[in-house]
Amino acid sequence: MEKINSLSLDLETYSDVDLNKCGVYKYAQSSAFEILLFGVSVNGGEVQVYDLAQGESVPVEIIKALTDNSVLKWAFNASFERVCLSVWLQRYYPQYFESYSIHEDTVGGYLNPSAWRCSMVWSAYMGLPLSLAGAGAVLGLSEQKLREGKDLIRYFCVPCKPTKANGGRTRNLPEHDAQKWETFKAYNKRDVEVEMSIQDRLRKYPVLDFVWDEYHIDQEINDRGIALDRTLVKNAIAFDEKSKAELSEKMQELTNLDNPNSVQQMKQWLADNGLEMDSLGKKEVASVLKTAPEPLRTVLTLRQQLAKSSVKKYQAMENAVCEDGRARGMFMFYGANRTGRFAGRIIQLQNLPQNHMPDLEQARGIVRDGNYTAAELLYDDIPDTLSQLIRTAFVPRPGMKFVVSDFSAIEARVLSCLAGEKWRSEVFANNGDIYCASASAMFGVPVEKHGVNGHLRQKGKIAELALGYGGSVGALKAMGALDMGLAEDELQPLVDMWRSSNPNIVKFWWEVDRCVKETVKKRVPTETHGIRFIYQSGMLFIKLPSGRQLSYVKPRMGENRFGGEAVTYEGVGGTKKWERIESYGPKFVENIVQAISRDILMYAMKTLSHCFICGHVHDELIIECSKDVSVDAICEQMGRTPPWIPGLLLRADGYECEFYKKD
Structure with a gap:
């Protein structure tokens, strides 16, 4: 067999554990778990399907390649294949299996994710659907996923109900329907072909190496798990x-x-x-x-x-x-x-x-x-x-503790930094309370939490949360403004006051709006506030300071519900279906700010990757560590500003606990 540099894989498996409810780790741990079909293409060649359920075996060269970290393994939703193969190799080929764990860690039972690439992540990076069939359809591939797959999976991959007609059996095997089994093999082969076609179609838009590094950190956190009482x-x-x-x-x-x-x-x-x-x-x-x-x-x-x-x-x-x-x-x-x-x-x-x-x-x-x-x-x-x-x-594990550390007002800080809203950045520089400062700027009086004009802080808070991305009266109501005792006739003045005290943020919204429209209409690159907008091959890309890009599929000019012009693009909308979505400046700003906040969290995860991160929620990390680890040291490392966004004032606060909680 030729020297193996890459494998594209798809597995069909059986387990008595419900995959959707329990996840792949528990699914593959079951003693009933087995791999039925092993579809693989070596170095982009013809796809081979090894019928393990009927006694065929995978060539030893491919087994060795699975555990060789210099060989790239590709799959759609690769974490499924990687976890299943980790368990399978330990059961049947323990002499070749090697984990990437250090003795003190709990990621021991799994193959090193750094040798894996996931075409589902690539699809997501390009703004495409997160299903193989969906991505294939949007890309208009000539190879489409076979539709009968769901029925075949229901037939062969999960236990069946015992009935008189099926002789009381609890599982369907290949011999129970030879024709269906042949179709299942064709389905397995086609999945690998579609996955390879997606890679081929997206080759012009590679995922950046540092994003793959982030994916590997994510896989390590998933492998590590979090202990339950x-x-x-x-x-x-x-x-x-x-x-x-x-x-x-x-x-x-x-x-x-x-x-x-x-x-x-x-x-x-x-x-x-x-x-x-x-x-x-x-x-x-x-x-x-x-x-x-x-x-x-x-x-x-x-x-x-x-x-x-x-x-x-x-x-x-x-x-x-x-x-x-x-x-x-x-x-x-x-x-x-x-x-x-x-x-x-x-x-x-x-x-x-x-x-x-x-x-x-x-x-x-x-x-x-x-x-x-x-x-x-x-x-x-x-x-x-x-x-x-x-x-x-x-x-945490016995003898360990949790340190929970999170960013303080991360989105407000990123928005202020990008827009150049100086007074807000000064509040952050002095460790001030942005809700008090916002209320103070809006009402023209000093506001202190639990102090002078303290009752206005709540109005500052709700304005901050609802109005930063172009929200108006409706956004305030959705945030519960009326339940908090604000009167209907106070809402519009609140919107006006917030906007007049944040003129640079408002300007930022409309500069982004102008750039997006110009890029989509004229297909020329534009730039504002350190953010680049590029049109290429039917895609709108927004390049962030980190170097990562946001992708919008098939953008074009349309009309909004007020009769003005708007940019629309294809994506998964509120109905959870693939559809045309309308957007405008402040909405794009929301995407940009949240995306940059996510990049900052990932930067912190890389900085702290020597720690046992076992969970994260929005802008918070949960770290399992020995009792003598300093909370301040973790917060100091987490609060480091990435080199690609100078001038951003970050702050991370943390606490330690014997069980997870909100401090």
């Missing part, structure tokens, strides 16, 4: 079941309904008791609760408690946890392809409820001990208590 998780699930049963019983007593969980029955009961409600959503119920008379108030309160879905997080933890007590595969690199930010997977650390309990440790101890009676005695609302304890289920 399984006793706490188990007891939280049991507490929730008990609490739900009690709440349902109380509701039934009060309403005499067969099923008080039924929205229809509950609406009817409320109407019969003089309260018409269009929706029983969280917000609607919360606003009615302020004035509802008894027993409606109690019934609605019980309903809110029953509706808390926090136990789903504990269930997700139980599903994902691996044999060594760690949950892996929680982060998806480039999950948000407009900015390149991460997406959460499985347990979804990106949207954990906050904790505000003063006695968090005590509540945690009670649940961990399984003392339901004490919990009932001390806490009115068990579902809310369990919800606030979710973060605390993440724990």
